[in-house]
Amino acid sequence: MTSYTSATIITLLNIILLLWVGAMAGQARGKYHIEAPATTGHPMFERAFRIQMNTIENTVLFLPTVWIAALYGATTIVGIAGAVWIAGRILYALGYRKDPAKRGLGYGISLLAFAVLLLDAMAGLVRALFIG
Amino acid sequence: MTSYTSATIITLLNIILLLWVGAMAGQARGKYHIEAPATTGHPMFERAFRIQMNTIENTVLFLPTVWIAALYGATTIVGIAGAVWIAGRILYALGYRKDPAKRGLGYGISLLAFAVLLLDAMAGLVRALFIG
Amino acid sequence: MTSYTSATIITLLNIILLLWVGAMAGQARGKYHIEAPATTGHPMFERAFRIQMNTIENTVLFLPTVWIAALYGATTIVGIAGAVWIAGRILYALGYRKDPAKRGLGYGISLLAFAVLLLDAMAGLVRALFIG
Numbered sequence: 001m002t003s004y005t006s007a008t009i010i011t012l013l014n015i016i017l018l019l020w021v022g023a024m025a026g027q028a029r030g031k032y033h034i035e036a037p038a039t040t041g042h043p044m045f046e047r048a049f050r051i052q053m054n055t056i057e058n059t060v061l062f063l064p065t066v067w068i069a070a071l072y073g074a075t076t077i078v079g080i081a082g083a084v085w086i087a088g089r090i091l092y093a094l095g096y097r098k099d100p101a102k103r104g105l106g107y108g109i110s111l112l113a114f115a116v117l118l119l120d121a122m123a124g125l126v127r128a129l130f131i132g
Numbered sequence: 133m134t135s136y137t138s139a140t141i142i143t144l145l146n147i148i149l150l151l152w153v154g155a156m157a158g159q160a161r162g163k164y165h166i167e168a169p170a171t172t173g174h175p176m177f178e179r180a181f182r183i184q185m186n187t188i189e190n191t192v193l194f195l196p197t198v199w200i201a202a203l204y205g206a207t208t209i210v211g212i213a214g215a216v217w218i219a220g221r222i223l224y225a226l227g228y229r230k231d232p233a234k235r236g237l238g239y240g241i242s243l244l245a246f247a248v249l250l251l252d253a254m255a256g257l258v259r260a261l262f263i264g
Numbered sequence: 265m266t267s268y269t270s271a272t273i274i275t276l277l278n279i280i281l282l283l284w285v286g287a288m289a290g291q292a293r294g295k296y297h298i299e300a301p302a303t304t305g306h307p308m309f310e311r312a313f314r315i316q317m318n319t320i321e322n323t324v325l326f327l328p329t330v331w332i333a334a335l336y337g338a339t340t341i342v343g344i345a346g347a348v349w350i351a352g353r354i355l356y357a358l359g360y361r362k363d364p365a366k367r368g369l370g371y372g373i374s375l376l377a378f379a380v381l382l383l384d385a386m387a388g389l390v391r392a393l394f395i396g
Contacts, residue, residue, distance in 0.1 A: 008203065008257055011196050015250065018193050036232040037175070037182035043301070050301035056192050060320050061282050063196055064275050064327055071272065100300040118279065125272055140335065140389055143328050147382065150325050168364040169307070169314035188324050195328055 003078050007070035010082030014059055017086060018052075021093055025052040047100060051093045058089070058110065065117045072124025077116065084113035135210050139202035142214030146191055149218060150184075153225055157184040179232060183225045190221070190242065197249045204256025209248065217245035267342050271334035274346030278323055281350060282316075285357055289316040311364060315357045322353070322374065329381050336388030341380065348377035 025048040028034075032042035039049055062085060069078050091106030157180040160166075164174035171181055194217060201210050223238030289312040292298075296306035303313055326349060333342050355370030 004203075005257070005261060008200055011200060012250075012254060012257065015193050015197060022189070022193075036228075036235065037178040039182070046301040050303070052189075056189050057286070057316075057320050059192055060323055061279050061286075065279060068272055068275060071268075096300075103300065118276075122276060125269070125276065129269060136335075137389070137393060140332055143332060144382075144386060144389070147325050147329060154321070154325075168360075168367065169310040171314070184321075188321050191324055 003070040003073070003075040006075065006079040006082065007066050010066055010078065010086065011063060013083075013086050014063060017089055018055060018059060021048075021052040021055045024048045024093070024097070047096055050100075051096050055089055055093065058114075062114060062117075065114065065121055068121040069117050069124065072128050073117075073120035074124070077120045081113045081116045081120070085110045085117070088113060135202040135205070135207040138207065138211040138214065139198050142198055142210065142218065143195060145215075145218050146195060149221055150187060150191060153180075153184040153187045156180045156225070156229070179228055182232075183228050187221055187225065190246075194246060194249075197246065197253055200253040201249050201256065204260050205249075205252035206256070209252045213245045213248045213252070217242045217249070220245060267334040267337070267339040270339065270343040270346065271330050274330055274342065274350065275327060277347075277350050278327060281353055282319060282323060285312075285316040285319045288312045288357070288361070311361055314364075315360050319353055319357065322378075326378060326381075329378065329385055332385040333381050333388065336392050337381075337384035338388070341384045345377045345380045345384070349374045349381070352377060 025045075028042075028045040028048035029036070032045045034041045034045045040046055066078060066082055069081075088106045088108070088110030092103050092110060093106070095102035095104075095106050157177075160174075160177040160180035161168070164177045166173045166177045172178055198210060198214055201213075220238045220240070220242030223241060224235050225238070227234035227236075227238050289309075292306075292309040292312035293300070296309045298305045298309045304310055330342060330346055333345075352370045352372070352374030356367050356374060357370070359366035359368075359370050
């Protein structure tokens with residue numbers, strides 16, 4: 001498997017993750033009768049909405065990093081760190097839904113995986129520019 | 133036309149769509165005197181703001197899927213489903229602006245187009261991995 | 265340096281920018297005791313949160329444009345307009361943090377750089393499609 005197929009699989013898993021957190025926010029909007037365009041009004045909806053938004057925010061950082069790591073970095077890191085990031089984001093969503101104070105563990109895991117990917121991408125770029 | 137030029141055209145149309153919904157939110161901020169950093173205060177501004185945010189949220193799912201479909205999927209699907217998605221998002225914005233309850237049709241059309249693209253991307257990846 | 269390495273460097277700088285504005289929002293959440301999932305409650309937190317959100321929103325428009333410009337446009341424009349965009353976004357964040365009314369200059373600079381990139385990307389695509 002090349003680093004591109006790894007990056008593609010991670011990207012598709014990320015998109016399924018976004019569909020899942022989006023569906024949870026949509027369901028909570030219906031269940032707690034939060035009429036659009038409101039984004040507040042019930043703590044359980046607000047949790048689901050923030051889980052969705054935070055997952056989107058982090059995806060905007062994650063996906064470009066995954067693909068730069070796939071272009072310049074080590075192939076195995078893309079797959080492993082990418083999968084750990086996805087797992088961390090699932091833990092984050094499940095923890096946050098139970099109790100906002102429990103969002104830390106999953107967030108920390110995904111942040112660590114992101115840091116590994118970013119360092120891999122940067123190291124790969126430096127290698128490509130200065131060693132060739 | 134290759135699937136890359138289709139994906140490029142769809143991406144540029146998506147960016148123009150984002151500029152349009154962003155301009156509507158900016159105009160509503162001025163018109164209804166919503167001082168930054170507030171994002172609430174007048175129903176018409178809140179509609180325009182949610183239209184913009186929802187379009188951005190969906191773009192984060194859409195663009196990676198378009199490009200994976202362009203890499204692995206069927207060329208014609210990228211162009212057609214991509215164009216239908218853009219049309220659905222325009223309908224969504226125009227409907228929502230009139231009445232939040234009228235955002236469903238455009239949203240549904242774009243979600244259907246997105247589902248087609250995602251299935252195309254996934255099927256293409258499976259073909260590439262297991263058939264080669 | 266090719267247009268891909270320029271686009272890669274700009275993308276990594278954009279990700280570092282997002283980490284910075286994200287860290288400022290996270291710090292403000294702690295400092296002003298805004299418990300998740302709330303996104304309002306103190307003007308200084310609301311500024312930091314909107315700086316982060318607006319930077320993410322604009323990244324969603326910026327990065328695809330950078331890469332299409334790298335694929336089809338003029339190489340030097342990607343690096344220069346990309347760097348100006350990053351500088352404008354830093355100015356925007358620093359200005360907004362002092363006073364929301366001071367967010368205009370940085371925003372204007374980044375919008376101008378974005379317009380140059382978008383025109384470069386579009387012109388490059390038209391050239392590729394009709395001149396070949």
